[in-house]
Amino acid sequence: MMTRRLILKGTIGGLAAASGGLAGSIARAALPAGTLESQTLERLAGKQPLLKRSYRPPNYETPVEYFDNVITPNDRFFVRWHLMQIPEIDASEWRLTVSGDAATQELSLSLDQLKHEFEPAEVVAVCQCSGNRRGLSDPHVPGVEWGYGAMGNARWRGVRLKDVLARAGLRKEAVEIAFDGADRPPLDATPDFQKSLPVWKALDENTLIAYEMNGAPLPHWNGHPARIVVPGWTATYWMKKVISIRALTQPLSSFWMASAYRIPKGKFPVIDRFTTQESETTTPITEMVVNSLITNLKDGQRLPARAPAVVKGLAWDGGYGIRRVDVSVNDGRTWEQADLGVDLGRYSFRPWQYVFTPRATGPMTVMARASNAQGASQTYELIFNGPGYHNNVVQRVTVEIA
Amino acid sequence: MNATLGMAALLLTGACTSALADETTLRLKDGAEAVTVRAYCSICHSIDYVQMNAPFMKRAQWDAEVHKMVKVMGAPVPDDEVAKIIDYLTRNYGVE
Numbered sequence: 001m002m003t004r005r006l007i008l009k010g011t012i013g014g015l016a017a018a019s020g021g022l023a024g025s026i027a028r029a030a031l032p033a034g035t036l037e038s039q040t041l042e043r044l045a046g047k048q049p050l051l052k053r054s055y056r057p058p059n060y061e062t063p064v065e066y067f068d069n070v071i072t073p074n075d076r077f078f079v080r081w082h083l084m085q086i087p088e089i090d091a092s093e094w095r096l097t098v099s100g101d102a103a104t105q106e107l108s109l110s111l112d113q114l115k116h117e118f119e120p121a122e123v124v125a126v127c128q129c130s131g132n133r134r135g136l137s138d139p140h141v142p143g144v145e146w147g148y149g150a151m152g153n154a155r156w157r158g159v160r161l162k163d164v165l166a167r168a169g170l171r172k173e174a175v176e177i178a179f180d181g182a183d184r185p186p187l188d189a190t191p192d193f194q195k196s197l198p199v200w201k202a203l204d205e206n207t208l209i210a211y212e213m214n215g216a217p218l219p220h221w222n223g224h225p226a227r228i229v230v231p232g233w234t235a236t237y238w239m240k241k242v243i244s245i246r247a248l249t250q251p252l253s254s255f256w257m258a259s260a261y262r263i264p265k266g267k268f269p270v271i272d273r274f275t276t277q278e279s280e281t282t283t284p285i286t287e288m289v290v291n292s293l294i295t296n297l298k299d300g301q302r303l304p305a306r307a308p309a310v311v312k313g314l315a316w317d318g319g320y321g322i323r324r325v326d327v328s329v330n331d332g333r334t335w336e337q338a339d340l341g342v343d344l345g346r347y348s349f350r351p352w353q354y355v356f357t358p359r360a361t362g363p364m365t366v367m368a369r370a371s372n373a374q375g376a377s378q379t380y381e382l383i384f385n386g387p388g389y390h391n392n393v394v395q396r397v398t399v400e401i402a
Numbered sequence: 403m404n405a406t407l408g409m410a411a412l413l414l415t416g417a418c419t420s421a422l423a424d425e426t427t428l429r430l431k432d433g434a435e436a437v438t439v440r441a442y443c444s445i446c447h448s449i450d451y452v453q454m455n456a457p458f459m460k461r462a463q464w465d466a467e468v469h470k471m472v473k474v475m476g477a478p479v480p481d482d483e484v485a486k487i488i489d490y491l492t493r494n495y496g497v498e
Contacts, residue, residue: 084446
């Protein structure tokens, strides 16, 4: 079981030399030197080579080059775990318990029951780690030093969480719905990874218990056989290998709610408040901020002068919908509107592209800035916060026109 | 301490079914505490966490991180080893 997970191993430097560069647009804001030294491209079982951040628990991010499609294939999807014991679950043995002091009855559901006794539902939604781009924080902050690839966009299929909660019966005193996965810490003293949602978000028709990802069973690394899908909100709530759902009359008190995954109040444009978990100064991270990624250009890349060139990328937000993406090819002096591509729904990546013809030779700095239906757009300066969350600073990629 | 180190060794060789093979190739910089760091920190995570978070962390940050691991995450590090570990991490993977 150990050896089959490791088929390919190579340093980024070696592969970059062979393929013409991989680390891409990480330029002005750079990952820590130790992160760059320790990152390797490695193939977990069933996955394409991903950028290894840590072996155990396994944390692997998707290289920017892989984001050439609006849907992120399962074998390219990033991997993020907090606790090192991650059981491989036989889907026929798996049971989901639904209980809690705000549930009128307890349920134990098999995967077959989920699939056949509830109406199926689908959503295309971005799953992005709260700490995506943490490694680009200036100054750097401790944690998993992610670059741009702790995210992906998939078509999730499963059942609505609200339908399952309705079967169990939700008392009116319910304030939060709590989730636990099958992953476990090695020490009893380590806080188990448990998360909760406010009832209103749990009852949203887009919040799912998903058993399929892009038409296939969930990969082991992404939560097989079932995970919670919370469109618009960061991945910390998307409990993988979920085995327990509890309806609670009191807020969940867990390290992972009370101390981790929190942002300073008032610094970010939060619309989705999680009031039962708010403190005087901090609040749980909830919805994703509007963001974009240039996917086809990297620093130092050469483009021919007087020939049409294309800038391609992806844009997303917390579920309000991307309204426009503006591109600058002169370091931000002037901006032009990019063409938006296929619309797979307001929780999905939105592809965009901008075609232009460079005239003068020399370095050219390309930037992209997405705006959403709320009128929010990306920032030019980092909104610094200790955990390194919500980094949506406009990228700067400098190419060479020759 | 021997019992704890024994537990760490057991976890690394047998019980941790999710450990990935290649973390055994990871090396820590030489130092008196390198063995201690590997023994305690590896109970719960591979030591690439250390290198990944280098070299930007100041002594106060390594101090906070090690104390978080002990007090919050339950790392069974004896009191008299905590300061030595912080010192080793700051000298080898941080900034004074």
